[in-house]
Amino acid sequence: MTDCIFCKIVQGDIPSQIVYNGANVTAFRDINPAAPVHILIVPNRHIDHIRDPRAFEDDVLKEMFQVANQVAEMEGIAESGYRLLFNYGPDANLVVPHLHLHLLGGRPLGPMIARS
Ligand code: AMP
Ligand code: ZN
Numbered sequence: 001m002t003d004c005i006f007c008k009i010v011q012g013d014i015p016s017q018i019v020y021n022g023a024n025v026t027a028f029r030d031i032n033p034a035a036p037v038h039i040l041i042v043p044n045r046h047i048d049h050i051r052d053p054r055a056f057e058d059d060v061l062k063e064m065f066q067v068a069n070q071v072a073e074m075e076g077i078a079e080s081g082y083r084l085l086f087n088y089g090p091d092a093n094l095v096v097p098h099l100h101l102h103l104l105g106g107r108p109l110g111p112m113i114a115r116s
Pocket of ligand 1: 095
């Protein structure tokens with residue numbers, strides 16, 4: 001996709017701190033981290049979001065979760081623990097329309113969502 005920021009990161013057209021670069025999946029540090037470890041795991045080919053049927057083709061999601069576990073090991077948070085999440089839609093604040101799995105850890109993350 002021409003105008004997609006995460007496609008551009010995968011293709012190396014805009015800079016990012018890449019921590020894993022595979023044939024199908026890439027992982028890079030979030031530019032505005034919410035925790036000491038905040039990494040985004042994305043499919044290399046453009047998929048809009050978790051409701052896009054392409055997310056369920058070719059073991060894409062399986063590989064994203066496998067890479068997330070591997071990166072958690074690399075970052076030294078496999079024992080202390082981490083959170084994996086997808087946002088979808090306005091209530092969840094999905095901002096970038098290229099499927100991405102958030103990997104968060106490196107400190108106690110507290111309850112899963114803020115209670116309002
Ligand atoms: P979401 O709210 O799930 O769409 O999350 C999008 C995430 O992408 C946010 O945490 C942003 O900080 C992050 N982000 C946006 N632009 C970049 C970028 N150029 N490099 C790394 N992370 C980014
Ligand atoms: Zn894209």
